[in-house]
Structure formats: C-alpha cells, structure tokens
Amino acid sequence: xxxxxxxxxxxxxxxxxxxxxxxxGIELMFFAYRxxxxxxxxxxxxxxxGRAHHRAIHFIKRRPGITIAGLLAxxxxxxxxxxxxxxxxxxxxxxxxxxxxxxxxxxxLRLTAKGEVLESAVSNVQRDRLRRAYSEAGPEAVxxxxxxxxxxxxxxMRATALNLVGDDIA
Amino acid sequence: xxxxxxxxxxxxxxxxxxxxxxxxGIELMFFAYRxxxxxxxxxxxxxxxGRAHHRAIHFIKRRPGITIAGLLAxxxxxxxxxxxxxxxxxxxxxxxxxxxxxxxxxxxLRLTAKGEVLESAVSNVQRDRLRRAYSEAGPEAVxxxxxxxxxxxxxxMRATALNLVGDDIA
DNA sequence: GATTTATGTCAGCGTTATTGACTAATCGCA
DNA sequence: TGCGATTAGTCAATAACGCTGACATAAATC
Numbered sequence: 001x002x003x004x005x006x007x008x009x010x011x012x013x014x015x016x017x018x019x020x021x022x023x024x025g026i027e028l029m030f031f032a033y034r035x036x037x038x039x040x041x042x043x044x045x046x047x048x049x050g051r052a053h054h055r056a057i058h059f060i061k062r063r064p065g066i067t068i069a070g071l072l073a074x075x076x077x078x079x080x081x082x083x084x085x086x087x088x089x090x091x092x093x094x095x096x097x098x099x100x101x102x103x104x105x106x107x108x109l110r111l112t113a114k115g116e117v118l119e120s121a122v123s124n125v126q127r128d129r130l131r132r133a134y135s136e137a138g139p140e141a142v143x144x145x146x147x148x149x150x151x152x153x154x155x156x157m158r159a160t161a162l163n164l165v166g167d168d169i170a
Numbered sequence: 171x172x173x174x175x176x177x178x179x180x181x182x183x184x185x186x187x188x189x190x191x192x193x194x195g196i197e198l199m200f201f202a203y204r205x206x207x208x209x210x211x212x213x214x215x216x217x218x219x220g221r222a223h224h225r226a227i228h229f230i231k232r233r234p235g236i237t238i239a240g241l242l243a244x245x246x247x248x249x250x251x252x253x254x255x256x257x258x259x260x261x262x263x264x265x266x267x268x269x270x271x272x273x274x275x276x277x278x279l280r281l282t283a284k285g286e287v288l289e290s291a292v293s294n295v296q297r298d299r300l301r302r303a304y305s306e307a308g309p310e311a312v313x314x315x316x317x318x319x320x321x322x323x324x325x326x327m328r329a330t331a332l333n334l335v336g337d338d339i340a
Numbered sequence: 341g342a343t344t345t346a347t348g349t350c351a352g353c354g355t356t357a358t359t360g361a362c363t364a365a366t367c368g369c370a
Numbered sequence: 371t372g373c374g375a376t377t378a379g380t381c382a383a384t385a386a387c388g389c390t391g392a393c394a395t396a397a398a399t400c
Contacts, residue, residue: 048355078359141314220386357384359384360382
C-alpha cells in the first residue's frame with residue numbers, strides 16, 4: 001500500500017508549486033528582463049535606435065550571413081517592421097547586405113566594422129550584468145537557470161535558442 | 171605556496187564565463203521572456219489591451235490597495251503613460267480606484283470581480299507555462315533559476331521583486 | 341497661508357509593431 | 371521554355387505605448 005506512494009515522479013515529489021511561487025517567478029522574469037535591456041536601450045537611444053535595432057544587431061552578430069527570412073523567423077515580427085529597422089542600419093553603415101551566392105534572391109546580412117563596434121558597446125554592458133549574476137550565483141545555479149529558461153521556450157524554438165543550428169543559416 | 175591556490179573564491183574556481191556562454195544566456199532570456207508574454211498578449215488583445223494593461227493588472231492583483239505612485243515606482247513609466255492605461259481599465263470596470271483613508275490624495279487600486287476574472291484568465295496560461303518548466307527542470311534548477319534572476323535585477327529593485335515589502339503598499 | 345505632494349488631464353510626438361496590397365527578381369519544376 | 375512559388379522590398383494606414391511639457395486640483399505639511 002505504501003509502495004504506491006514512492007512511485008511518485010520527481011516533480012511530484014518535491015515541487016509544490018503554489019500560485020504565489022509561480023507569480024513570483026513571473027515577476028522575477030519581468031524585472032530581470034527589464035533591467036537586462038535598459039542599459040543597451042540607453043546606449044542605442046543616442047543613435048536614435050531602439051530595442052528593435054538592438055535585437056537585429058544581436059542576431060546578425062551571432063549568425064553572420066543570416067537571411068532576411070531567417071531573421072524574421074527568429075524575431076517573429078513582420079517583414080515590414082524588420083525592413084524599416086534594417087534599412088536604417090544598412091543606410092547608417094552598421095550592417096551590410098549582400099546577395100546570396102547559391103540563391104541570389106536572398107540577402108545575407110553581416111555587421112560592418114562600424115557595426116561590430118556598436119554591437120560590442122551594447123553587448124558589453126549586458127554581458128557584464130549577466131557575468132556578475134552568474135558569478136554571484138555560482139555554477140550550479142547557472143545550470144538551473146539555463147535549464148528552466150530552456151523549458152519555458154516554445155519547443156519549436158528551443159533548437160534556435162540554443163544555437164543548435166548552423167551559425168550561418170537561420 | 172599551494173595554499174594560495176585554494177583560497178580562490180567559488181566564482182573564480184569553477185566559472186569560466188566565455189563570451190559565447192554569456193551571449194547564449196542573453197538569448198535564452200530573450201526567447202523565454204517573449205514566449206512567456208505572447209499568450210497573455212493574445213488574450214488581452216481581444217479586449218483591445220496590450221502588455222501595458224497586463225502589467226498593471228498583474229501588479230494590482232499582487233498588491234491590492236497599491237497607489238498610483240507605488241505602481242509608477244514598480245513599472246518605471248511616466249505618470250502619463252500609466253494614466254492612459256489605468257483610465258481604460260477603470261472605465262471598462264476591471265479596476266476600481268478609491269481614495270486613501272489616511273491620505274485622501276492617494277488613489278488605492280484594486281481589481282473588481284470582473285478584473286479578477288480577466289487577471290485569472292491571463293495569468294493561468296502564464297503560470298501553466300512556468301509550472302511546466304519548473305516541473306521538468308526540477309527543484310534544484312528552480313532554485314538556481316531564481317538565484318540568477320535575482321542577481322540580474324538592479325539592487326534597489328530586488329526587495330520589490332521579491333515582495334519583501336508589504337502587500338498593500340508600494 | 342505658503343509650499344509641497346499626489347493625482348489627473350490635455351496636446352503632441354516618436355518608435356515599433358501591425359495588416360493589406362503590390363512590385364521585382366530569382367528559383368525550381370513540369 | 372514557361373509558370374508558379376519563393377525571397378525580398380516598398381507604400382499606405384493604423385494602433386499601442388512610451389515620452390515631454392504644461393497645467394489643474396486637492397490635500398497634506400510646515
């Protein structure tokens with residue numbers, strides 16, 4: 001009889017997830033995300049740029065040679081929204097767009113030297129914050145942090161989020 | 171001589187935080203935050219509401235009786251921005267605003283019964299997602315998740331984020 | 341009584357996102 | 371070869387949401 005009790009899964013065993021605990025987790029995400037993005041926002045505001053530019057620069061840095069379609073799939077915004085931002089970045093010389101070799105309809109996006117400088121300035125403050133948090137929390141906490149975040153992401157985006165796809169494709 | 175080596179702090183001992191690791195952490199935050207907020211956004215869009223309404227409803231639910239100033243301090247937006255959102259929520263009967271008893275200049279904000287229903291619908295999908303992630307990742311991962319997030323938040327907002335202040339004040 | 345504080349409101353602006361419609365170049369296949 | 375699908379770029383209109391500045395009102399505090 002008591003045997004039935006010990007067949008509980010690990011999640012049932014130790015996790016009693018109250019409303020309060022979950023709400024607190026949601027708030028932690030809200031505050032952490034806001035503070036993680038506030039400093040980059042300020043730096044980019046000087047150029048007249050916003051968070052949309054930040055996101056584009058970030059993913060072009062991470063996936064040089066990414067196509068428009070690839071960027072659209074990651075950002076999940078419309079073509080029109082992305083186009084305005086990209087137009088500015090290209091016109092201002094931060095991003096270069098070259099036709100694909102195999103498929104010449106595609107536009108392959110890369111940061112220019114100027115773009116690398118801007119990206120670096122922006123991502124430095126962000127990485128400093130995360131590095132500090134990681135260091136203070138310790139390696140085991142970092143592993144847990146990553147584990148939970150991964151599982152919060154829609155399954156179909158997890159591979160993308162973890163860079164399990166090639167660096168130069170979408 | 172070797173004694174000097176073992177006095178390294180825990181963070182120096184095991185954490186070799188590469189650029190790549192940190193950038194991946196930043197992306198995890200981006201994807202997780204987006205997916206955590208996308209479903210609530212869709213639900214609220216039916217009412218013609220957006221994320222700003224969601225945030226207001228969330229914090230009024232969590233801190234019933236909060237003042238305008240308290241909400242402004244948490245959300246870090248301007249009075250004018252918040253007012254537009256709050257005006258709609260009050261006019262539509264989701265939020266009630268009553269003068270403070272001690273300080274009658276203050277407006278104490280609470281959800282109405284109708285507001286509770288909306289809040290519940292919205293927060294349910296969000297809590298379901300987080301509960302699933304917590305369960306799959308396990309208790310230790312959850313502890314690490316919380317630990318890192320706390321340390322990402324600006325120090326002056328940590329107490330607020332962790333609800334270390336009274337529920338009915340700011 | 342004068343000042344400060346808490347709140348509300350008006351007008352205007354900019355960014356970022358949306359939808360819809362359309363063009364142009366290129367690719368792939370029948 | 372030619373037609374449909376794909377990739378990208380663009381124009382126009384709309385909306386949410388943030389901002390600044392200016393101003394009004396009521397109430398608390400000194």
